Amino acid sequence: MATHVITGAGSGIGAAxxxxxxxxGDDLVLLARDAGRAKELAARFPGARTLVGDLSDPDKLSWAFSHQTLPDRVDSLIHxxxxxxxxxxxxxxxxxxRHQLNVNLIAPAELTRHFLPQLRVTQGQLIFINSGSGLRARGDWSAYAASKHGLRALADALREEEQGSGVRVTSVYPGRTASAMQAKVHQQEGKEYEPGRWIDPDTVATxxxxxxxLPRDAEINDLSVRPLAH
Structure with a gap:
């Protein structure tokens, strides 16, 4: 039975x-930003374990984890x-x-540092949920796109570094996905939000x-998923 450490499991793609x-029936270790959120996740996913750590303050993740019990086995880390x-x-x-760079780039790097030893033992996998903005930056999206371009660089460098360990590294680049984040984007863009126009989070989960x-004789490096035109 595989054990997966997942961030962002409260909504959107992470929840799916x-x-x-x-x-x-896989084992889940879900990262929550505070104790209240951890309680909610534990109730939503019975049997799942939780870890508390605020991704917006990656400097304190090491301290937070030192006061908790980390899983002995990790088969995948899903950012x-x-x-x-x-x-x-x-x-x-x-x-x-800073907020976007901390949550979207620096925290994933720090979490990877913490769980990489376990992933090497299991020859596990890192999944980076990136974005179309990690491939192309548009006006008004500079900070977000910069964080996602950086996440792509992190994954690419890590893949090369871990070639000899058996750890697989995959970046996923979803287009617009129906989620609370997408509703916020539409609000900021001043547009009406129509969830049916965009990818279902469960499709990205697939x-x-x-x-x-994927069988162990190969790895998928990059996956782009785009909504069908309506």
Whole structure:
């Protein structure tokens, strides 16, 4: 039975992934930003373990984990949490930049550092839920796109570093996905949000499961998933 550490399991793609893995009987270790959120996740996914750590403050993750029991076995680490705040470069503050870089890039790097020893033992897998913005930056998306371009670089470098360990590294680049984050994006863009126009989070979860369940003689490096045109 595989053990998966998942961030962002409270909503969107992370929640869909957690639900699919939980339904098939895999063990889940879900990262929550605080004790209240951990309690909610534990109730939503019976039998799952939780860890508390605030991704917006990656400097304190090591301290937080030192006061908790980390799983002995980890078969996959799935980075699904993310934040977004749109705005032109001329108006974005350092606080806005730091928040997105901390959650979307630096925290995944720090979590990877913590769990890489376990992943090497199991010859496990890292999944980085990136974004189409990790491949192309558009106006008003600079801070978010920069964090996701950085996440792509992190995954690419890690894949090369771990070639000899058997650890697989996959980046997934979903297009617009129906989620609370997408509702926020539409609000910031001043557009009406129509969830039916965008990818269902469970569809992205299906692509991630394809990468996770791939036979051990290969790895999927990059997966792009785009909504069908309506």
């Amino acid at each position: 992934l957690a639900q699919r893995l939980h339904a098939r 699904s949490a993310g934040v977004i705040d749109l705005g032109p470069v001329g108006e974005l503050t350092p606080k806005t930049w 692509t991630v499961l394809t990468a996770l369940d």
